[in-house]
Amino acid sequence: MTERGERCVQSVVKAMAVLDCLARRQGPMSLGELSAELGWPKASVHGLLAAMRQNGVVEQSAADGKYRLGIRLFSYGCIVSASWDVVRHSREKMDHIALQTGNTVFLSTLEEDSAMVIETAAATGSFRVVSEKGSRVPLHCTSQGKLLLAYLPAGQRRLVLQRLNYQSYTPHTIDDPQRLEAELAAIRDQGYATEDGEYRIGLRSASAPIFGVDGTVCAALGVVGMFRRVRSEEFQYARELVCRAAEEISFDMGYREPK
Amino acid sequence: MTERGERCVQSVVKAMAVLDCLARRQGPMSLGELSAELGWPKASVHGLLAAMRQNGVVEQSAADGKYRLGIRLFSYGCIVSASWDVVRHSREKMDHIALQTGNTVFLSTLEEDSAMVIETAAATGSFRVVSEKGSRVPLHCTSQGKLLLAYLPAGQRRLVLQRLNYQSYTPHTIDDPQRLEAELAAIRDQGYATEDGEYRIGLRSASAPIFGVDGTVCAALGVVGMFRRVRSEEFQYARELVCRAAEEISFDMGYREPK
DNA sequence: TCGGTGCGTTCGAAATAATCGAATCCATGT
DNA sequence: ACATGGATTCGATTATTTCGAACGCACCGA
Numbered sequence A, B: 001m002t003e004r005g006e007r008c009v010q011s012v013v014k015a016m017a018v019l020d021c022l023a024r025r026q027g028p029m030s031l032g033e034l035s036a037e038l039g040w041p042k043a044s045v046h047g048l049l050a051a052m053r054q055n056g057v058v059e060q061s062a063a064d065g066k067y068r069l070g071i072r073l074f075s076y077g078c079i080v081s082a083s084w085d086v087v088r089h090s091r092e093k094m095d096h097i098a099l100q101t102g103n104t105v106f107l108s109t110l111e112e113d114s115a116m117v118i119e120t121a122a123a124t125g126s127f128r129v130v131s132e133k134g135s136r137v138p139l140h141c142t143s144q145g146k147l148l149l150a151y152l153p154a155g156q157r158r159l160v161l162q163r164l165n166y167q168s169y170t171p172h173t174i175d176d177p178q179r180l181e182a183e184l185a186a187i188r189d190q191g192y193a194t195e196d197g198e199y200r201i202g203l204r205s206a207s208a209p210i211f212g213v214d215g216t217v218c219a220a221l222g223v224v225g226m227f228r229r230v231r232s233e234e235f236q237y238a239r240e241l242v243c244r245a246a247e248e249i250s251f252d253m254g255y256r257e258p259k
Numbered sequence C: 001t002c003g004g005t006g007c008g009t010t011c012g013a014a015a016t017a018a019t020c021g022a023a024t025c026c027a028t029g030t
Numbered sequence D: 001a002c003a004t005g006g007a008t009t010c011g012a013t014t015a016t017t018t019c020g021a022a023c024g025c026a027c028c029g030a
Helices: A010-025 A031-038 A042-053 A071-082 A085-101 A143-150 A154-163 A177-190 A233-252 B010-025 B031-038 B042-053 B071-082 B085-101 B143-150 B154-163 B177-190 B233-252
Strands: A058-060 A067-069 A104-111 A114-121 A193-196 A204-211 A217-225 B058-060 B067-069 B104-111 B114-121 B193-196 B204-211 B217-225
Touching: A010 A031, A010 A042, A010 A058, A010 A067, A010 B010, A010 B042, A010 B071, A031 A042, A042 A058, A042 B010, A067 B071, A071 B010, A071 B067, A071 B071, A071 B104, A071 B114, A085 A104, A085 A114, A085 A217, A085 A233, A104 A143, A104 B071, A114 A143, A114 B071, A143 A154, A143 A177, A143 A193, A143 A204, A143 A217, A154 A177, A204 A233, A217 A233, B010 B031, B010 B042, B010 B058, B010 B067, B031 B042, B042 B058, B085 B104, B085 B114, B085 B217, B085 B233, B104 B143, B114 B143, B143 B154, B143 B177, B143 B193, B143 B204, B143 B217, B154 B177, B204 B233, B217 B233
Parallel strands: none
Antiparallel strands: A058 A067, A104 A114, A104 A217, A193 A204, A204 A217, B058 B067, B104 B114, B104 B217, B193 B204, B204 B217
């Protein structure tokens, strides 16, 4: 471990790995567990944890001594969230679409080879699909995932497509790279993505791109619900609302369509 | 810098200081700024940043090379937020109080010598007070701050009271430790805290303690708004709703009042 | 009451990895 | 083409991390 593309402080890389480990578990872990999981001596892991405990990035339970992600990370997360213009520009329109369609509206962006929800507007219907802030879904079988992939620069897209696992969640999941490539091209053509029970049976969704001032897609605006069929009027209506809102938000953010 | 109470990895402590610096600014910073602010050579800071950039804890702008907190911190923040039982148990009752009173309802907890908002329910009225998740307010001049202080174990409370700055925000701010101590005792007696324009002129708030199963206060439930007077009927009504809800939430979380 | 067990924590010397001034690169703008 | 201001890389010195082992402590069953 003496050679590295990037010249960086290895202790800090390790500390980040500890955070990742705690994040994957989503719950408290003992020093022993962390040490075993990471393959480093307990004393080493302890040193890293102690450093991060100092300012609340990790916390230690007074009862059982287990470690977990700390409140300071919540604080940082709020700062990051507040820095996203796209959330501020979308909030109102998202609520509006949620009311009009009765379904869940969400804003997603790429994070670690998956699509992460960064904002939601709750459904009003009784069969509401819940979509929690911070939750992640696969890229190859959701409308937001496929959309974000479709608009990724070709170079990065190729790399991500290679890394994906193409797990089949339902019989409708697109589980081979060739077909996904074709779907992505179609998405770029029509300017939006749909998903027809490819991730969860009975769930359908549509997503449209929000462009930043630099012309790249900074988020996917989507609607998800238990629509009857993709061709149904309600779904097409929801899809259109999302597409129009995404265009308007892009405009608000300073993006101008190339002529 | 060879002696330390805690035995911890100093590079990681420094990395955390970099994060803190970026968090305080709440916006992008250049390597030079960070270096100057922290008083360390640019190359050193760069190494720390490079390590954290690897996994998205910090991001670097492609345009101007400036650094900022990364999306991974948002992801971590959501995990932390989701781990708080108190939020899940409070959500519904908070919405209810917000509807009943038309004012902003919030859940707060201690973070770095201030009271941080961890959940909110938006006001319905036209003169709504906004309270953003993650925002922090002083301890000595808000109902949530005084409440959290009042129920802190005596040892910790003394330490915090010493560190506070007692800045006067309005003519009503309690700006001396003695009077604050007396106020805290009164709060413990009556079981709730109020604030009468001590932080912002015209703003009044009331907070009640939510107890965890271990008997400590894990959060303050509060309501804030432009109430006419503390003795007004609306304020007393809101205060009572908050107190009752806080008791119920405490019960739901497994707390049983000592006989 | 007494060991045993499984924790987190501390210790200390060997050895690795961080440090930081200076050099380099790479945009921008003149 | 040149200067400027920034990020980044380099490399020898040196302080820091490392990690096995020992410690302290709570819990639990005998």
